[in-house]
């Protein structure tokens with residue numbers, strides 16, 4: 001049997017906006033921390049129902065505007081919460097990774 005070195009298994013997730021499958025570490029996790037509150041989970045460790053988005057503003061806009069994120073997380077976002085997430089998405093592409101720091 002000729003077997004080339006098998007690549008390490010990398011967990012993959014789907015972006016809820018563009019539906020592309022990517023390495024988990026390429027995506028940003030959002031987690032429903034309570035009934036009506038969704039937070040960005042930069043460390044990927046928060047408990048709760050999670051969804052993933054690319055590090056691209058367009059995916060955040062699509063996910064937030066199209067209601068895909070809410071659908072995936074089975075919640076509805078408050079205006080403030082939505083704006084907070086939209087801001088995070090906007091900073092992702094504009095702020096050079098600044099938004100990833102806590």
Ligand SMILES: [Zn+2]
Pocket residue numbers: 015016017018019020053054056059
């Ligand atoms: Zn995406």
